[in-house]
Amino acid sequence: MAELHAQTLTELAAGLRAGKFSSVELTRHFLERISKYDAELNAFITVTSELALAQAADADARIAAGTASALTGLPLAHKDIFCTDGVLTTCGSKMLSNFVSPYDATVVTRLKQAGMVMLGKTNMDEFAMGSSNETSFYGAVKNPWNLAKVPGGSSGGSAAAVAARIAPAATGTDTGGSIRQPAALTSLTGIKPTYGRVSRYGMIAFASSLDQGGVMCLSAEDAALLLQSMSGFDVQDSTSVDTPVPDYSATLNQSLKGLKIGLVKEFFEQGLSNENAKPVREALAVYEQLGARLVEVSLPNLPLSVPTYYVVAPAECSSNLSRFDGVRFGYRCDNPRDxxxxxxxxxxxxxxxxxxxxxxxxxxxxxxxxxxxxYLRAQKIRRLITEEFANAFKQVDVLMGPTSPTTAFDIGAKVDDPVTMYLNDIYTIGANLAGLPAMSIPCGFLDGLPVGLQIIGGHFAEAKLLNVAHGYQQVTDWHKRMPERYA
Amino acid sequence: MSLTRKDVEAIAHLARLAITEEEASLYADSLSRILHLVEQLNAADVSTTEPMAHPLAGLVQRLRADEVTATDQHEKFQLNAGKVSSGLYLVPKVIE
Structure with a gap:
């Protein structure tokens, strides 16, 4: 049997069910790895060891009683943007460095009810604003593939924790690429579902028309398992969509013969170094061997997605963050004059x-x-971009391209220039503006650093994305590679 | 569009953010660069396009029945407040 931390969530679930190990043993294994490695990674803001062991004991009792769900007893980490009852919830900010949430986010509640064990809360860019995890009040997170590099952001702590196998899976959120870009930079499978698919209740708001929760894990199969429990209508979120959640695992193995893959012309034209395009093109060739057909599509206004985003997202953020006033919760200055x-x-x-x-x-x-x-102009361009995506999905099943323009960059390299930092999200932002589901999966390495392939689908096409990702992962092993240091 | 330090101070006031003079100069530079990036938006023809505030067409905000669903937990909530007394949030005196 492979070491526990080398196994996917799906494999660990089978091991628990077969009685090969208990949830307490599994949880202890990951807690030990956290205490061994997190000092150098800085992936966690809070580790909830006692709570985790208590939840693991409960899970073992559920498994013994035969009342377990598919996820019961499996550990995971939550991005510190999700409110957790009775546990520090900082959003990576000094503003919330004293905030103990009085309630659970819906995502947390659902995974708790499924019997999952929370290992702790992961580091992140402050209020999810960043692409390198360097804006956190709790310090930069290191990339497990090279400790001098950033893990991407804003879900950088979740990415580093899973990549270093100190957690088997983690939640993330994605407003402009914050699940997909760190997944690409650390060689993980990450999915941002359709806007409205996963409840935003208790997920600290950054830009409410763009924010969406999702997962970061080791395979499309794992993502299907987690997303199944997280998704679905929630009366507490006024933009939650009341559409049934399909069985994501059931369609993973569908054939990819005849799949029409759109290659966004603009994705390959914009600032992508030829070197970086190579693993992506090789992945596309694998899809062709699986029977897919490549079709070039053009989304002429897509290059405007970065400037559009940097009007819409800050506008919504300035409104959302007006709630922090030093009165009801959060940081309060000393001796205010008035x-x-x-x-x-x-x-x-x-x-x-x-x-x-x-x-x-x-x-x-x-x-x-x-x-x-x-603002008004940006909202109009947001419509143009959304319509161009809709037109593209009349011709193709999914769109593919790179997730990030470069591999992981040096810590400190871009902190002084916000515009250069913003351009990291050039390929990911479009899906947020249009509310589309999108994934990043590992597709190779350049100079020892991971490269991600992005797959974008039409609204509520999560099952299709997972199927497309799974097909690739059945014939390649990039997603199984792990950094030697943490093997 | 370039912003001056004075512009930044006016914006910071609107946003209720205390910033130092040094910060104001730095923000004047970085906000100007961001606005320069945003100027690319002028290239698109949007003369006949309706603005879009929300990514899912046709989605309407639901209303719920006017019934009590929450219980009184103000003591729990106020554990996170800087200053409270007798169930009230304390702030500096507003009226002399």
């Missing part, structure tokens, strides 16, 4: 520099005299 001083200093001292930059960008584009020129 109410105005309480507000401005609590916010000025509690938010980090990137969050302040985005709040101010948003405040500016929404301010009187500039609203039409920036």
């Amino acid at each position: 109410l105005q001083d309480l507000y401005t200093r609590s916010r000025g001292e509690g938010f980090g520099s990137e969050v302040k930059r985005r709040i101010m960008t948003g405040t500016y584009v929404l301010s009187a005299g500039y609203y039409d020129a920036y």
